[in-house]
Amino acid sequence: MAARIPLVLLACGSFNPITNQHMRLFELARDHMHLTGQYQVVGGIISPVSDAYGKQGLVSAKHRVAMVKMALQSSDWVTVDDWESRQPDWTETVVTMRYHYGRVAKQYQPRMEALSSQPAKSALCAPQLKLLCGADFLDTFHVPGLWRDEDVEEVAGRFGLVCVTRGGQQPDQAVHESDVLSRHRSNIHLVREWVRNETSATEVRRALRRGLSVKYLLPDDVIDYIREHGLYTHNSELKNKGAKLRPLTKQGLLD
Amino acid sequence: MEPVERIRVVLLACGSFNPITNMHLRMFELARDHLEDTGKYKVVQGIISPVGDGYKKKGLIEAHHRVQMARLATESSDWIRVNDWESLQSEWVETAKVVRHHHSTLLATQQNDDEVDTVKIGKRRRIEEPECVNENSSVSSTRKDTPQLKLLCGADVLESFGVPNLWKAEDIEEIVGHHGLVCITRGSSDAERFIQQSDVLWENRKNIFVTREWVTNDISATHVRRALRRGQSVRYLLPDAVLWYIQQRGLYSAESEKKNAGVMLAPLQRYSSTS
Numbered sequence: 467m468a469a470r471i472p473l474v475l476l477a478c479g480s481f482n483p484i485t486n487q488h489m490r491l492f493e494l495a496r497d498h499m500h501l502t503g504q505y506q507v508v509g510g511i512i513s514p515v516s517d518a519y520g521k522q523g524l525v526s527a528k529h530r531v532a533m534v535k536m537a538l539q540s541s542d543w544v545t546v547d548d549w550e551s552r553q554p555d556w557t558e559t560v561v562t563m564r565y566h567y568g569r570v571a572k573q574y575q576p577r578m579e580a581l582s583s584q585p586a587k588s589a590l591c592a593p594q595l596k597l598l599c600g601a602d603f604l605d606t607f608h609v610p611g612l613w614r615d616e617d618v619e620e621v622a623g624r625f626g627l628v629c630v631t632r633g634g635q636q637p638d639q640a641v642h643e644s645d646v647l648s649r650h651r652s653n654i655h656l657v658r659e660w661v662r663n664e665t666s667a668t669e670v671r672r673a674l675r676r677g678l679s680v681k682y683l684l685p686d687d688v689i690d691y692i693r694e695h696g697l698y699t700h701n702s703e704l705k706n707k708g709a710k711l712r713p714l715t716k717q718g719l720l721d
Numbered sequence: 722m723e724p725v726e727r728i729r730v731v732l733l734a735c736g737s738f739n740p741i742t743n744m745h746l747r748m749f750e751l752a753r754d755h756l757e758d759t760g761k762y763k764v765v766q767g768i769i770s771p772v773g774d775g776y777k778k779k780g781l782i783e784a785h786h787r788v789q790m791a792r793l794a795t796e797s798s799d800w801i802r803v804n805d806w807e808s809l810q811s812e813w814v815e816t817a818k819v820v821r822h823h824h825s826t827l828l829a830t831q832q833n834d835d836e837v838d839t840v841k842i843g844k845r846r847r848i849e850e851p852e853c854v855n856e857n858s859s860v861s862s863t864r865k866d867t868p869q870l871k872l873l874c875g876a877d878v879l880e881s882f883g884v885p886n887l888w889k890a891e892d893i894e895e896i897v898g899h900h901g902l903v904c905i906t907r908g909s910s911d912a913e914r915f916i917q918q919s920d921v922l923w924e925n926r927k928n929i930f931v932t933r934e935w936v937t938n939d940i941s942a943t944h945v946r947r948a949l950r951r952g953q954s955v956r957y958l959l960p961d962a963v964l965w966y967i968q969q970r971g972l973y974s975a976e977s978e979k980k981n982a983g984v985m986l987a988p989l990q991r992y993s994s995t996s
Contacts, residue, residue, distance in 0.1 A: 486743070486957040493954035540961055660944060669935060679750035682743040686797055 510544035556712035767801035813987035817892035
């Protein structure tokens with residue numbers, strides 16, 4: 467039996483707030499990658515974006531990280547990492563990936579060295595880090611000013627994507643319509659989600675500020691936390707209203 | 722401030738719950754929000770009533786497991802509970818009968834409360850508020866302070882009213898006319914069209930509350946069983962406590978899915994033999 471490639475899945479996003487759907491993405495992706503027979507998923511990382519991202523209604527990173535931590539209490543393989551959220555400025559996804567890849571590689575290095583000294587076991591694979599995303603994420607590659615070409619190249623080519631798609635979406639079209647993505651399509655794993663489960667954080671925030679129930683859409687602990695801190699209100703939704711997303715101003719690609 | 726006293730409502734959901742999923746639980750939350758938003762109702766309780774094994778549905782595992790899973794799933798809820806009366810019946814029970822059973826339980830509970838009241842405040846109230854027992858009343862309560870019982874269902878149940886031999890016409894009439902229906906619909910379903918196309922539903926349309934589910938949460942129990950048989954993760958589709966219960970007992974397998982295979986569903990068997 468050939469050795470499987472150890473794989474860590476990284477999800478970047480607002481997590482404003484985290485929902486059950488975010489955690490489903492990890493479960494679906496892990497099942498899919500295991501079925502390829504080539505990968506062994508050894509971990510999952512959730513990396514909430516920094517406040518500097520400038521998205522409308524984004525509550526403070528401290529709260530978003532705390533909620534993710536609570537939601538993941540019952541998971542034995544997905545963890546939260548607050549490195550990205552602690553950066554004073556927004557961090558390019560590719561930079562966040564490099565940071566996490568460095569950590570993963572460091573964890574594996576001693577083991578690999580130990581094993582490679584035994585000649586027969588030299589086949590041990592280097593670990594990989596792939597970006598986990600929803601299908602709508604692929605469309606962001608087409609939004610002018612959001613991505614640098616060389617970053618897309620590195621995310622898709624060097625690392626790779628695991629993209630979970632829903633019923634009506636056509637992710638293969640998004641891949642086809644981008645030259646960079648289509649060049650790296652063997653590194654883009656499309657996972658089909660058969661259960662329609664469209665719990666968006668936007669809908670959750672909307673229900674919360676209208677005083678409607680969100681029970682069973684996110685873990686009870688997270689709902690309690692939101693109530694205790696009075697997190698999602700009409701006021702909090704006005705935050706960053708009319709502001710430009712930081713990637714658009716930071717990278718200056720629109721000029 | 723509530724100018725008018727709200728009508729109290731108990732929501733009843735009948736079904737296989739094989740197994741219960743987060744979607745079943747969401748239906749209760751959506752229905753309660755919707756009814757209370759009308760300003761007229763106060764939802765005081767939700768009841769989950771798993772069907773008995775006599776229903777003969779393919780892949781239906783033993784009722785005691787389905788009841789236990791529903792109990793685990795509702796542990797964190799302060800208003801939804803599980804009732805095993807229907808699941809304990811050896812033969813399949815018509816939904817109208819289940820509704821009748823729970824309605825009479827509510828009436829009996831109410832009567833007990835009234836007797837306590839009577840001791841406290843004397844008979845004055847009885848005289849001032851004559852019981853309005855009306856056979857043709859459009860709602861199920863015989864007194865204004867007895868909660869109404871409404872059947873909670875998905876759009877598929879509304880649709881199933883049109884399937885030959887699945888329902889008795891007088892049962893539909895009784896459920897919709899006498900009690901009422903709260904129907905949760907997903908994006909593309911045509912609840913309004915089913916109501917429009919059925920005379921009995923249309924006549925009782927004021928008793929049918931169609932609740933639109935904006936967050937699509939289409940977690941069918943069929944899908945969950947399929948994923949379980951294939952060893953795929955179903956985490957976050959149902960409560961963790963239910964998942965552990967399933968895993969500990971190895972409940973859903975290729976073997977369990979063969980149960981009742983090729984057997985006619987109890988309602989079809991019952992009604993097609995009489996017609």
